[in-house]
């Protein structure tokens with residue numbers, strides 16, 4: 001019934017509230033192991049000699065007196081037992097930071113490290129019952145009718161928080177309790193219809209993944225430079241999107257394909273999304289939002305990807321992720337270069353000073369203090385870094401992308417910032433060269449290429465330089481490797 005195999009419900013009594021200055025006087029642990037059969041529950045507790053006097057007010061609260069702990073073992077003597085009991089467990093406590101902090105300190109004083117994944121039952125109660133009055137242990141005991149013996153003694157309180165969790169599983173659906181616990185522990189919670197080891201079976205490497213439901217076509221295609229992490233993130237409930245919720249319900253199996261690197265993953269995703277049209281791919285929308293800008297009349301104008309002719313990339317600016325990011329880029333230029341937002345079409349109206357002019361932050365083309373030629377010359381200079389450069393080689397060129405372990409090599413062929421195809425070996429490459437594929441324009445691909453190119457991290461190998469019988473030169477080690485870290 002528990003979402004993970006071992007939990008230790010822990011409560012400590014102490015001489016005060018400061019983990020640094022105060023000491024432990026009693027430890028109670030209820031360990032619950034779930035190995036598929038009936039739960040195995042074992043209890044352990046011990047008084048602890050704090051080696052300092054217990055303040056009278058604490059003695060009155062817990063009933064643990066100096067006399068009681070005088071003959072108890074010090075923490076040093078029971079540290080090994082405590083550690084063995086907590087080994088491999090989720091550490092569960094009420095106000096867990098308190099108990100966990102004391103225990104960590106106690107181990108630290110022995111120069112031993114202690115760490116565990118922590119589940120706080122205050123947080124659990126808050127998450128499940130956000131409107132309840134109070135989440136203190138007494139409030140929980142009253143609200144959930146939890147039987148208590150020896151309240152304020154370590155084992156009594158540890159039993160109470162275990163009873164609280166048991167009670168939750170009786171009163172609520174186990175799905176709801178599991179999911180609350182997983183959220184607090186940030187455990188990816190896999191849809192039950194998937195094999196439990198499906199995430200572990202994915203490589204921590206770049207590639208594409210496909211989620212399938214009952215139909216032969218995938219529900220969703222995605223890409224990542226770390227497949228295991230990205231697929232797990234779809235099911236980690238802390239930030240589930242609507243799409244992820246629907247995917248969790250419909251998914252039946254996961255397939256993946258490795259690629260050498262990020263560029264290969266992006267290209268493969270683009271192909272799969274275009275050819276398979278997965279029902280839940282929002283990537284399509286993302287692509288529709290992107291675009292480039294032309295400056296042909298008064299001000300640069302944004303053109304969405306769909307209206308872009310791949311033959312007219314040269315002379316354009318961008319690419320931009322969306323119209324909004326294009327406008328943000330222009331606004332930034334205005335501010336940096338004292339350009340006029342009105343002339344750039346970022347402000348309504350055609351006459352009178354622009355807003356920045358009123359703050360003396362525009363050089364004043366809007367009020368005739370700067371000529372439009374001067375303004376536009378400054379604009380041209382400011383836009384220069386955003387200009388899409390001319391394709392730097394004659395004809396097609398290869399980009400060689402190798403995986404981190406060097407075992408996988410993808411050779412991508414491009415022309416005019418557009419993709420022609422990818423080869424994994426010399427014969428595939430020879431085929432690509434022979435069949436003269438049509439360039440496929442995808443603004444995401446162009447964006448990634450340009451980002452690398454502008455950073456000086458794109459090594460293009462001109463196809464013309466490759467003699468046909470010498471295709472092997474590409475995949476052999478003679479060419480520099482492009483690593484897209």
Ligand SMILES: [Zn+2]
Nearest residue numbers: 340354362366
């Ligand atoms: Zn102005």
